[in-house]
Amino acid sequence: MDAGLSPFEQGLDKNTANYAALSPxxxxxxxxxxxxxxxxxxxxxxxxxxxxxxxxxxxxxxxxxxxxxxxxxxxxxxxxxxxxxxxxxxxxxxxxxxxxxxxxxxxxxxxxxxxxxxxxxxxxxxxxxxxxxxxxxxxxxxxxxxxxxxxxxxxxxxxxxxxxxxxxxxxxxxxxxxxxxxxxxxxxxxxxxxxxxxxxxxxxxxxxxxxxxxxxxxxxxxxxxxxxxxxxxxxxxxxxxxxxxxxxxxxxxxxxxxxxxxxxxxxxxxxxxxxxxxxxxxxxxxxxxxxxxxxxxxxxxxxxxxxxxxxxxxxxxxxxxxxxxxxTHLYGLTEVYGPAVVNDWKSDWDALPLEQQAQKKARQGVRYVALEDLKVLDPETLDPVPADGTTLGEVMFRGNVVMKGYLKNPDATSDAFQGGWFHSGDLGVMHPDGYIQLKDRSKDIIISGGENISSIEVEDVLYKHPAVQAAAVVARPDEKWGETPCAFVELAAGSDITEAELIAFCREHMANFKAPRTVVFCELPKTSTGKIQKFALREQAKQL
Known part of the structure; x- marks a missing residue:
């Protein structure tokens, strides 16, 4: 026997009798x-x-x-x-x-x-x-x-x-x-x-x-x-x-x-x-x-x-x-095999007033039993944000139900796993009881009918139309679909196009479910550096 090995490491190797690869x-x-x-x-x-x-x-x-x-x-x-x-x-x-x-x-x-x-x-x-x-x-x-x-x-x-x-x-x-x-x-x-x-x-x-x-x-x-x-x-x-x-x-x-x-x-x-x-x-x-x-x-x-x-x-x-x-409300991403977070309802919440129950139900929740860790972290320092229900951070995952990585894309894989966590790109808060709640999506993804729609992809199509000078797409709350794409468009000088015509143009150049359901013609709000203020447009979309 090797004197340098612990008794728990000597003659206790994997073999066909005591080990099999986990597979569904x-x-x-x-x-x-x-x-x-x-x-x-x-x-x-x-x-x-x-x-x-x-x-x-x-x-x-x-x-x-x-x-x-x-x-x-x-x-x-x-x-x-x-x-x-x-x-x-x-x-x-x-x-x-x-x-x-x-x-x-x-x-x-x-x-x-x-x-x-x-x-x-x-x-x-x-x-x-x-x-x-x-x-x-x-x-x-x-x-x-x-x-x-x-x-x-x-x-x-x-x-x-x-x-x-x-x-x-x-x-x-x-x-x-x-x-x-x-x-x-x-x-x-x-x-x-x-x-x-x-x-x-x-x-x-x-x-x-x-x-x-x-x-x-x-x-x-x-x-x-x-x-x-x-x-x-x-x-x-x-x-x-x-x-x-x-x-x-x-x-x-x-x-x-x-x-x-x-x-x-x-x-x-x-x-x-x-x-x-x-x-x-x-x-x-x-x-x-x-x-x-x-x-x-x-x-x-x-x-x-x-x-x-x-x-x-x-x-x-x-x-x-x-x-x-x-x-029951779940939350997850493609990168974590679908749902990895559940709003695990506690029986004592049933006694709360309906308004407070609704607030509890709006939260994404806690980690699945198969997920090793779920945190809301500062994306720069990777320090946990205070569990106060108000401090924003990025939702991050760690464990066996996180993807291997992105196929043929080592740079994206490295970025996603920076610091030993999977960075979801979703912004949220941690409540005092350990339940997380999403507040925004840093990736500007619109979830419509359970399908993910990239706002940038829709914007790229809009920009292909000669009448469009500037465009920004955000999620508009929808009772049926959850969210639908809402486009805010600045027209080029002398251009004239209707909402229906622009939506039809988008449908010709992308999958129909990704096309905006609403188009608002206006001057886009911008910062002093010319960056479109999407947060303002999101608020405006809620009022439409």
Whole structure:
């Protein structure tokens, strides 16, 4: 024995008996072993049990492997909340490749950039998105193998872009495909792109360890008992559905797929499938509450609803409670696997006056159990700000559910991790009880319907119009969407253009959901150095 080593270090090494890399892939394997006949996926009239879910995921992995897909290869998917998206969350990483889920609302230019930047080898795409994907592929430099998905429950007539059909591709795979856990739990599992505040979006890389831990933390945070029924209103392309595609397998729950977010479909599925949990942006609450009376259903039990983005107003929370939903506010970013902060409600707050309860609910909250540390720090000194609820600082994260970094962008990665913390760019305060509350976004990101919109990106489009001399875009509060882009524009001398014409111009040059909903023509407020005072515009937007 080495006399220089502690007894706790001698002969106590890692081996196959006492160590395995953490990976969420193990959750599905266990669910299939223990609850093979439990319904895992509901999609239209389809019912898929865990035995079949696991088999099909292995077949997908097998077929991808036959194409030569392996470690660190990128498989991109353009899919809505349909069964193949769930299968991809297991089948792709079973080959040790990286899953790249694309936002189905993006325009062709951004999609092409992502395909190229990710070095896409295989693309699985729904025929619903054939027009935009065809254009994107014509722009992109990469030439991936294209696999078309035809939804048997909700047929789409978009043209086929490849030579392979998804169902045939899966069926050609080996149901006994011998997959293994990652060589290292730090290996990449997925790639998600931010909206990008300047220039092109950044590719956020997740690892198996973080996905495993955040998936478990979701179950704890949501107080999920065994066999929950989860309705997919949150897009799975968004931070891998906040890791819930993996969370539900932990408790052998049921995924209820939802191809399109429609009030009638949501109410019917919630009632008919006995849904217990769902996640979504404030727009989902508005859609449910504003549905015609004849579409609403009486619910047998209270449904847990988890929302992010701007905290909903007290009137909405009260209406949701009456409708049968208990709303919990979460906060996070793409860089921390989705939600990593929760407004953990304390029972003694129920006795507070409603106004004080609303103040409590407006706060983002405390760290997830899987997050090691959450602080509001001075961005220059990294000293904690006073916990007085008024001193502004930057919200920073530290722990296992922080991204590996930005793909092919060491400078941005270094900046994000400066001083040993992940810098969120969000400004907030720390309250005396340790709960944080956001006050502003230093990145000027607008969160509309749960989607991040870069104000700078919208401004860049506005500046392309010859009539625009100066432009600034800020968030305008919106009861339905949470926030919408509001543009303040100074026109060039002699120019004449209407609000509708300028909005139409923006829609021609970017994804429609990013275009401003409101345009105000005015002289922009500026500092003595000529910098536009966005804080003044934000206040003005609130009054519109």
């Amino acid at each position: 892939l193990s959750f599905l394997a266990r669910a299939a072993d223990v609850f093979p006949e439990k319904i895992a996926i509901v999609h239209g009239n389809q019912r898929t049990d865990y035995r079949t879910f696991y088999r099909r995921s292995r077949q997908l992995a097998s077929s991808l492997s036959k194409l030569g897909i392996g470690k660190n290869d990128t498989v991109s998917v353009m899919l809505s909340n349909v069964p193949p998206m769930l299968e991809a969350h297991y089948g792709v990483p079973m080959t040790k490749a990286v899953l790249h889920s694309m936002n189905t609302r993006l325009d062709a230019a951004v999609i092409a950039f992502q395909l190229d930047h990710a070095d896409c080898k295989v693309l699985i795409t729904d025929r619903e998105y054939a027009p935009v994907m065809k254009e994107a592929l014509s722009i992109a430099t990469v030439n991936p193998v294209v696999i078309d998905y035809s939804d048997p429950e909700f047929p789409q007539d978009g043209e086929r872009l490849g030579t392979l059909d998804y169902e045939d591709f899966v069926q050609s795979g080996d149901p006994g495909f011998d997959w293994s856990l990652p060589d290292d739990e730090w290996d990449a599992i997925t790639l998600n792109y931010t909206s990008g505040t300047t220039g092109n979006p950044k590719g956020v890389v997740y690892h198996h360890r973080g996905a495993y831990l955040l998936a478990q933390a979701n179950v704890i945070t949501a107080s999920m008992a065994k066999h929950p029924v989860y309705l997919w209103t949150l897009p799975m392309f968004h931070c891998n559905g906040w890791c819930f595609p993996w969370s539900i397998s932990i408790v052998a729950g049921t995924h209820v797929c939802l191809r399109w977010v429609r009030p009638q479909s949501m109410w019917d599925l919630i009632a008919d499938e006995s849904v217990t949990h769902l996640c979504g942006a404030p727009i989902i609450m508005s859609t449910l509450l504003n549905a015609p009376a004849e579409q609403k259903r009486d619910l047998e039990r209270e449904v847990e609803f988890f929302t992010a983005a701007a905290p909903p107003p007290e009137s909405v929370l009260a209406a949701m409670k009456t409708a049968g939903f208990n709303v």
